[in-house]
Amino acid sequence: MNTGSIGMGKITIDSLLSLEAYHKARPEMRQRAIAERKLRTVHLGEHLTLIFENEFLMRYQIQEMLRVEKTFEEEGIQDELDAYNPMVPGGSDFKVTMMIEYPNEADRKIALSKLVGVEDRIFIEVEGQPRVYVLADEDLERTTSEKTSAVHFLRIPVSVAMKEALKAGAQMMVGCDHKGYPMHVETLPHETLASLVTDLS
Template sequence: MAKITRDSLLSLEAYHKDRPEIREKAIQERRIRTVHLGEHLTMIFENEFLMRYQIQEMLRVEKTFEEEGIQDELDAYNPLVPDGTNFKATMMLEYPNEGDRKVALAKLVGIEDKIFIEVEGQPRVYALADEDLERSTAEKTSAVHFMRFELTPDMIKALKAGAQMMVGCDHKEYPMHVKTLPHETLASLITDLS
């Protein structure tokens, strides 16, 4: 998969004009690529379109025209574009009540290393989390983690041939699996694999 480049971005003026249509597509794409593990853990499987939208939104909000600022956004979001042999995701732990969130984040230390995908007939693949910087401490985990799931050629072949995929967490404080991904979610994820 190609990374997003400065030359491939819309100007702020062009983006402003096309934004309603792009935003609607991004909302639909994010909905399709979101997997909920229980009531508190959400995985958004990122792709080039969603990261391009995020970059364009950041440039719009911050009114960024300078090359350096544009490059900063590209450097921040390009690592979340799948490379053709992996899925990349943003994982969020969502607890609306601040007190509940504080307790949960302390109990869920290490959860980012217990998130997995399992392609039917293949071994589990655990997330490689927070490769850019450490987001957890010994006392608590972060509410947001960025992860990569690296797939073998056999896993990619199985998915393209119609195998199902499960997403799960086997942290002792939050054991949760999604047995069957919706067809449109799995179909969208498969487009990340070259």
């Protein structure tokens, strides 16, 4: 069984480790997941965090859920796969978990009401290519007219031209142009960008 090579395919039941096998593999997988998540996290200012998910991170998440819930029936395993597989990049997109973070709950409440629609104003801009905005929460609406949610799931389509530019070494800007939170990161660390490019087949 494989412990999670990064692939473009969806995660399947027969590619997962049994609870017993995962127990043995867990320390190593956990260490790798922590390092990979850190590498693939982009902070837009102090309050917006974007985690670019990949196959391995979703595989780790599924294995953790199965471990915590002691799930070994096929139906339960399939439920977890159905929940996390949509966040595995498909080869021509990035999949991102976006979090709006304020340590103080009162501040967070105010921010969430001021930042309605912020999830639709996240973009990437590959050097020499047009800016592309995310498609937010395709599975479920997470915003009301009064407030946005603290967590959103984003998909960022990546065109063939963008892929080719990135693979040839182009830089990529990541940003937000919501009027209540204008913020961008002009250049990503080389290691981060290299990791993100592996999502593109």
